[in-house]
């Protein structure tokens with residue numbers, strides 16, 4: 001796995017920017033339309049997992065297509081080996097990199113999921129994982145299933161955005177900063193931040209609220225879940241976030257299982273893909289590629 005330019009001189013992991021940030025929105029060059037846009041996702045990847053959960057929570061499965069990549073990347077990146085003839089049915093590509101290079105032949109960064117392909121202009125519109133779920137929630141509202149939750153209510157957006165930025169820094173990206181750090185100080189700084197964030201989340205749930213912003217499910221719960229569900233199986237050992245496990249936090253653990261009980265969360269959670277991806281593909285951290293047995297955690 002080549003992080004190259006993303007490792008700073010002091011050993012900190014500084015994530016690359018998103019190359020494709022066009023918006024799917026009314027009145028723009030990429031208007032929302034059913035069947036036009038196709039999502040590429042890995043069940044292993046927390047950033048892609050968000051888009052899959054929200055797509056299903058809102059009932060957009062027939063509106064936005066999806067291709068799931070093989071959890072194991074080879075030296076050329078994500079592959080479509082789970083699709084018939086090992087090719088993405090929408091574009092015929094064998095590797096995700098082909099879509100990036102078709103959209104920008106000069107692209108030199110990592111070829112990442114999630115990303116969204118426009119079947120009309122035949123290019124990638126977005127690999128901006130921050131925006132994708134918000135796009136499903138807002139631009140695709142006319143196609144939401146009856147009774148779908150409002151994950152990004154207008155009157156609470158500022159509060160949700162502020163919370164999500166804190167959550168990203170302390171938890172979602174914090175675990176990566178711990179795992180990808182190449183110096184002891186950079187690692188320690190990140191781990192301390194991760195557990196301070198988990199402690200704060202545990203505290204926040206102390207008033208008996210069901211979800212992070214109260215009694216209604218929001219975008220923040222989706223973002224918290226995709227890191228929490230990977231915590232004990234991967235981040236605890238592989239990323240060396242070992243101070244405590246998720247199961248050691250009574251309220252957070254109950255909260256994570258509450259989310260797992262919702263079909264859109266559960267159906268998109270694949271512990272086999274998660275474990276094999278991190279332990280086999282990230283050979284900079286786990287050179288033998290051995291996938292550990294366990295831990296035995298009962299999510300039901």
Ligand SMILES: N[C@@H](CCC(=O)N[C@@H](CS)C(=O)NCC(=O)O)C(=O)O
Pocket residue numbers: 001015016017018044045046047077110111112113114127128129
């Ligand atoms: N687009 C973001 C986040 C998405 C991301 O990092 N996805 C990972 C999987 S969790 C990926 O596709 N990595 C491909 C690679 O490292 O080659 C980024 O560029 O950092």
